[in-house]
Amino acid sequence: MEYVTLKNSDLTVSRLCMGGCPMGGYGWGDVQERELVEAVHTALDRGVTIFDTADTYGLGQSERTLGKALGQRRKDVVIADKFGVRAGNGPTFYDNSPAYIRQALEQSLRNLNTDYIDLYQVHYRDGVTPLSQVIDTLEALKQEGKIRYYGLSNIHKEDHPELSPFAGRIVSVQGEYSLACRKNEEELKSLRDDFSMTPLTWGSLGQGVLTGKYGKDAVFAQNDRRSREIYVNFHGDKLLKNLSIVEAMRPIAQERGKPVSAVAIRFILDWLAQSVVLVGAKRPDQVVSNTEGTDWRLSPEELAILDNISRD
Numbered sequence: 001m002e003y004v005t006l007k008n009s010d011l012t013v014s015r016l017c018m019g020g021c022p023m024g025g026y027g028w029g030d031v032q033e034r035e036l037v038e039a040v041h042t043a044l045d046r047g048v049t050i051f052d053t054a055d056t057y058g059l060g061q062s063e064r065t066l067g068k069a070l071g072q073r074r075k076d077v078v079i080a081d082k083f084g085v086r087a088g089n090g091p092t093f094y095d096n097s098p099a100y101i102r103q104a105l106e107q108s109l110r111n112l113n114t115d116y117i118d119l120y121q122v123h124y125r126d127g128v129t130p131l132s133q134v135i136d137t138l139e140a141l142k143q144e145g146k147i148r149y150y151g152l153s154n155i156h157k158e159d160h161p162e163l164s165p166f167a168g169r170i171v172s173v174q175g176e177y178s179l180a181c182r183k184n185e186e187e188l189k190s191l192r193d194d195f196s197m198t199p200l201t202w203g204s205l206g207q208g209v210l211t212g213k214y215g216k217d218a219v220f221a222q223n224d225r226r227s228r229e230i231y232v233n234f235h236g237d238k239l240l241k242n243l244s245i246v247e248a249m250r251p252i253a254q255e256r257g258k259p260v261s262a263v264a265i266r267f268i269l270d271w272l273a274q275s276v277v278l279v280g281a282k283r284p285d286q287v288v289s290n291t292e293g294t295d296w297r298l299s300p301e302e303l304a305i306l307d308n309i310s311r312d
């Protein structure tokens, strides 16, 4: 396993993070809790030390399953949790207000069966609460020992002016990034280099399309979000482009004796320095093949092939 120390912190974590979205048991087709728990154990045994989740994933189910799976080993890992997507009677909405942050944190601590969260991240900004107020609240929670560090997610250029005063205090930023989604590359590099935040990539396998197991006729069950057109990686021209990227990865994977998914993960590790790659997994075998993305490097020629084929 490869490790990196998150900026502005003493958190050293594996560069491969187990993503907890499928662990929510909602919107990813059928998942089995027993397999998810085994997947967490496999990740631990293979040197993964950071686990990402959010209170909104299955409305707490992802946190509950993660807490249960970690058990006594909770103290050995970094839990990266997210807040700010709020469920009410109607559709979900974003809320970063100080009172809600405290309410959300208490519920997450109960769900995870822990008394602290290592990295507490703003899932989405709510467009109302000033960042200074959010940071003040997170700093207070740090002082109280309920969180160790905090980070952001889904930040864009228009947020930069508000971010500047806090550079050096915010540890990390999550953004969508993969061979199927290069549009945030410059943004993530700027947040890393100009604002001192460690990039955490989500959708690193393009929600699964970069594993090589899906073809142009991929069909998903109704309880799988990828059946919906807004999951662009599996629809129309974008799907065809993604499949051409998969075809470019296949000979590299074969030559290196690695799964295609490992090549997709390796690209991020090599191309986006200092990043942590979040990969959602449903079963132990997926974790095993994802860890095959670590501890080797793509050659400059292989990187050039993948860079060229995946440019927008």
Ligand SMILES: NC(=O)c1ccc[n+]([C@@H]2O[C@H](COP(=O)([O-])OP(=O)(O)OC[C@H]3O[C@@H](n4cnc5c(N)ncnc54)[C@H](OP(=O)(O)O)[C@@H]3O)[C@@H](O)[C@H]2O)c1
Residues within 6 Å of the ligand: 018, 019, 020, 021, 022, 028, 029, 052, 053, 123, 153, 154, 174, 175, 201, 202, 203, 204, 205, 206, 207, 208, 209, 211, 213, 261, 278, 279, 280, 281, 282, 285, 286, 287, 289, 290
């Ligand atoms: N900050 C944010 O707004 C945000 C947004 C989205 C996600 N995230 C985080 O980032 C994590 C990663 O993103 P993601 O889960 O959306 O997408 P992803 O990691 O690109 O894809 C995950 C899916 O790929 C398939 N898969 C994974 N490993 C595989 C393997 N080795 N072989 C074959 N199939 C494999 C699984 O689905 P199938 O087996 O069904 O194909 C899995 O659910 C999430 O879990 C979550 O923690 C954050």
